Amino acid sequence: MNAVVQVEAVRKEYGETVALAGVTLSIGAGEAVAIMGPSGSGKSTLLNMIAGLDRPSSGLVTVQGEELTRMSEGALARYRRRRIGMVFQFFNLLDDLPVLENVALSARLVGTPRRQARTRALELLEELGIADRRDAYPATLSGGQRQRVGVARALMNRPALLLADEPTGALDSRSGEQVMDLLLDLNQIGQTLMLVTHDHRLAERCATRVVHFADGRIAEMEAA
């Protein structure tokens, strides 16, 4: 079995709120899965479970054969930097560090030597076409540029799985378009991808499969 992600009967409750009401989902290597659904339907919650940023109330999440629910916080952190990359709607870059250091960060956390981490970061920035802004601070970049820095950072440790939560949600349509192309390219060279979006065009263009959420459940699954 070559499933990268295996989600089994995952429930998540925040007090009274049921964010996930039993979700089962499997994602194979090289797939690009788009998650869609109304606001509050549990899309981000699911992504956080897979990223190990939050723990399910019940159910299992397995990524590349590793069962997240049993891991300690430290093990989850190590899992995040080895196996996954995350792209956020609002970028979540560190304002006080220049672009290059932001990208190199996750490699430096693994203990990659400084020079090696920078070389890799620079390569990525070059591939994404923003190498000329490597010494700029995030606040001075446009939204599209910032999101490309975000993608570069996510790719830094060659993740098995790229998670993107509304990556174009905060971008104008042209920048959104560019980020979309970027993700598509990545998927075409074999990157497994899971993205949450409200944008039908993005879903249709990028995804090999679209999963529709409603009220914490999978309402419908369609192959793109």
Next chain:
Amino acid sequence: MRAVWIAGLAAVRRRRLQSVIVGVVVTLSSGVIALCLALLSGTNAPFDRAFEQQRGAQVTALYAAGSAPGHLEGTAGPFPVATVRDTDGASWRVVGRADPGGAVDRVAVVRGRWPRAAGEVVISRGRWDPASSPVGARFATLSGEPALTVVGVAVSMSASADAWTTPAQARALPHPAGDQLLYRFADASALPREGLISTGSYQTLRYAFESRLSSTVPMLVTFGGLGLAISVLIIVITVSGAVISGLRAIGVMKSLGFTPAQVVAVHLIMIMVPSAAGALAGTAVGNALSLPMLGDYASMIGLPVGVEVEYLAALATYAGVLALVAVTALLPALRAGRLGAVQAIQLSAGSGPGRSRTAQRRLAGSRLPIPLGLGLGQPFTRPARTALTLAVLVVGASALTFVGGLYLSTDAVERLQDRSAAVQVSVDGNPVPQDISARLRALPGARTLTAMRAADARIEGLAQSGILIGWSGDMVTAGYPLANGRWFRGEDEVVVPGPLLRLTGKGVGDTLAVQLQGRTAELRIVGELAITKTEQTVYVSGQTFLHRNGARRPYAYEIGLAPDSDVSAFLAMVRAGGWQARAIPRPAESDVRTVVPAFALVLVLVTALGVFNVVVLNTRERRHELGVLKSVGMEPRQVVAMVVTSVAGLALFGGLLGLPAGIGLFRAFFAIASEAGRTSYPATIMDIYDARMLAAVVGVLLLTAMLGALVPAGWAARAGTATVLRAE
């Protein structure tokens, strides 16, 4: 106005952790402030204040029985005085007084009660030994004297008696000494001369009191000052931090229609409510704690209890702390009131200016592991808070350095005076065999032998009579440290105590006239004896002594033993030979040894509290950044390392800055204390610090800061990530 109150109180509730922290910090700080102020007030002219409070007698006069003048304005007495000998043979001046109060010399009863009936006695605290005569016990007198029972302990600022009893009982005692009159005016020459046996002046008491306090007062002033400084700094850090992190809400408030003045008011309420409660508790607890401490201090230095809660001072402390909090809160709040909503949020998030980022970029991009690089760069984001934190750490480090110096110097002084490896064989008055020196020297374990001779002498510059000591045989310089010069080698050389030099204005190299047996000898001062507080004893070689004073038998021999020898076994052996011998006691342990560790502990705790606050503020403000770091795989232990590093670097820096400050403080303290105590010290005392002590200070500070950071660092490491990453 109502809306402002509601919003303010809602902010107190909503920001519960912050309110608790502000409350706790203000409680502890105002407690320490109250304690320090009490200490400082205790050091303010303690003798004069107690003397006034007890209406002390300037002159204590003793008249032959029946010849005391009648009642004068501003006097008390006459009181019958008798002499009593206790079983040790010590003599006690027992005064008969019906009443401890009155216009002059109000005696403070500190334990038990005043004698009401014959056979009852109250002992002055200065001579009271709680072990041998607790209240209720028999006062052990030599046979032939009536039985006396101890019913209390009392203190007279005029030292007017060793014990008090009823007038009738005093008159009935077998050895009457006369009648005591106590005067409250300075001029003893106005006293009627007839029948006057002796007078005592309060100036002598005052002098003795002050020289006893010569090091205690500057020490407490330093402690109090440092404690105050650090507490004030911590209040400022916490309060301004709380206000600044509250500024995020400003946008919402402004959009709800709050005016700038109302915004300021809401912030003030948010801070003042927990502060008012905290300051009340802290002032109360601090004052309550200061009472037993001041009581101990009073009895240590020989004052009557006389310490009460000074309600006005406590109230002033309370008001002062609140004023400090209000001003500290007002400054950033006023700035916030004027700011636009967006600017306020920026201020609250602490986005640094360009310069601070350069440092952060360099550190994050350095070869250091990334958590350490990020941690070290963190102080640059909030320069003002960092400066305050640094100030706390510098004050902490200099206080620890000062404390370390006190400790080392106390140790050194005790070691310099230590003669516990010596045994004195007293031969005064006993028949002595001719070959005593040879026989003592032959005892197994004896290393050195010094014969000591003493003679009364009139020493130039001394009002009272002095003593000339001559040493022959081996020199006994251990235990007699010199501040200057050297020991005598030749004829007519003299070593004199430091206080005598201060009194006469002479120095090493000058000559000192000493009258012996009616003839004046001009002796050359070659050395200045350190540490000693007496001024009347001077030392010469045995040869000079015999030459100037004529033959005289030694009064004692001092035998120096080999190090690590068994002193008591040696003593037993000497006594078995039929001689009187005693071990030379170690110098009494200084109270520095008990006060200093307590102070150091308080200091370490307060510093840790300051660091704790700063780290709580920083991690709360940076929770978004922490969330990002965790999302890209920063492990909990890396988070802890980063947060702890953010203060460790500061602590190291603060420690290094604090060392010279602390050393300067110690030197100034020592100079003041030795001047006030009219005592000389060897110059080595000033250079008492060694590398180990300095490293220990920096190490303790570093550990303290890391300890203070550890708890909030752990909170930051455990905090959930998903939520902070959602919102922007």
